[in-house]
Amino acid sequence: MTTAVTARAHTNIALVKYWGKADQHLILPETSSLSLTLDQFYTDTTVAFDPALSADEVTVNQQRLSPAASQKVRHLLDLVRAQSRQDTFARVTSTNHVPMAAGLASSASAFAALAGAASQAAGLTLSRRDLSRLARRGSGSATRSIYGGFVEWHAGHNDATSYAEPLLEQVTWPVAIVALVLDPHQKRVSSRQGMQASVATSPYYPAWKQVVAHDLAAIKPAILDHDFTQVGEILESNAMRMHALTLSADPAFSYFNGATLTAMQTVRDLRAAGIACYYTLDAGPNLKVFCQSQDIAAITARFTHDFGHDRVIVAHPGPGLSWL
Numbered sequence: 139m140t141t142a143v144t145a146r147a148h149t150n151i152a153l154v155k156y157w158g159k160a161d162q163h164l165i166l167p168e169t170s171s172l173s174l175t176l177d178q179f180y181t182d183t184t185v186a187f188d189p190a191l192s193a194d195e196v197t198v199n200q201q202r203l204s205p206a207a208s209q210k211v212r213h214l215l216d217l218v219r220a221q222s223r224q225d226t227f228a229r230v231t232s233t234n235h236v237p238m239a240a241g242l243a244s245s246a247s248a249f250a251a252l253a254g255a256a257s258q259a260a261g262l263t264l265s266r267r268d269l270s271r272l273a274r275r276g277s278g279s280a281t282r283s284i285y286g287g288f289v290e291w292h293a294g295h296n297d298a299t300s301y302a303e304p305l306l307e308q309v310t311w312p313v314a315i316v317a318l319v320l321d322p323h324q325k326r327v328s329s330r331q332g333m334q335a336s337v338a339t340s341p342y343y344p345a346w347k348q349v350v351a352h353d354l355a356a357i358k359p360a361i362l363d364h365d366f367t368q369v370g371e372i373l374e375s376n377a378m379r380m381h382a383l384t385l386s387a388d389p390a391f392s393y394f395n396g397a398t399l400t401a402m403q404t405v406r407d408l409r410a411a412g413i414a415c416y417y418t419l420d421a422g423p424n425l426k427v428f429c430q431s432q433d434i435a436a437i438t439a440r441f442t443h444d445f446g447h448d449r450v451i452v453a454h455p456g457p458g459l460s461w462l
């Protein structure tokens with residue numbers, strides 16, 4: 139079986155965040171989460187199982203990965219081999235169309251694309267729910283990138299019950315994400331380490347679980363109603379409360395830098411000036427600003443003026459996994 143299969147998946151930005159695992163091995167989250175898949179940032183991955191190979195070969199952005207660097211990829215291939223009852227090694231070639239400087243996680247699109255390409259190359263025909271479960275085993279946020287638009291990842295309580303489902307896949311609502319790149323460098327504390335430290339040491343972790351339950355219940359009807367203000371207020375406070383779990387960990391850490399705080403104030407200034415927009419941010423200092431399409435020009439003008447023109451990237455709701 140040497141048929142090469144190529145799949146494309148887009149990255150997503152969480153509006154109600156996933157920050158903590160109940161099971162490290164199966165990547166079962168402590169809470170459900172909800173995201174928006176983005177059109178601008180995606181990964182194309184080709185997989186071919188080849189009996190001539192004596193080990194998996196993994197190339198990302200034309201760089202061959204060492205066995206250590208490809209460990210998570212090989213783990214996902216092992217799961218596909220087990221499901222398809224074979225032990226053939228694979229050649230994996232992946233290109234991330236996530237600007238290196240964008241500060242957006244590429245692991246969501248990368249593991250969703252890998253799940254799509256590897257399963258089909260192995261002869262499996264998985265449902266989207268099962269693709270989402272498979273992608274989850276590579277990286278939690280990849281669970282949601284199987285679908286386009288607004289997507290909920292149900293935490294579940296075991297491998298079978300932890301999967302994503304679309305809330306609203308065909309988005310006609312004219313909303314956008316303006317990504318503001320404040321530091322393109324690799325983060326110092328990985329999400330995996332950061333969330334583990336938060337679960338283990340933040341006294342606020344139990345409160346976070348209540349926050350997420352409340353925010354999910356409120357944001358879903360607000361999205362379906364296209365209630366921009368309600369969605370914006372929830373996603374901004376949810377992001378701040380997630381980051382409170384880093385500041386309250388022992389030892390404390392933070393993904394913010396000085397420019398992050400300045401940019402948060404810029405968003406508040408824009409709001410005070412009558413331009414509705416709300417920020418969120420993940421395990422890094424870069425802001426992603428949720429806005430309505432009519433305000434993109436004013437927001438990018440202000441960010442370009444304050445932070446530089448090569449710092450601003452505009453994205454819209456994007457599609458789910460596809461095969462090329």
Ligand code: 2P0
Nearest residue numbers: 152155156277278279329330420421
């Ligand atoms: C999210 N993040 O919901 C949250 C918000 C970052 C902040 O999921 O350990 O790469 O592979 O499951 O998914 C980033 O962490 O972590 C993430 P693993 P992942 O999008």
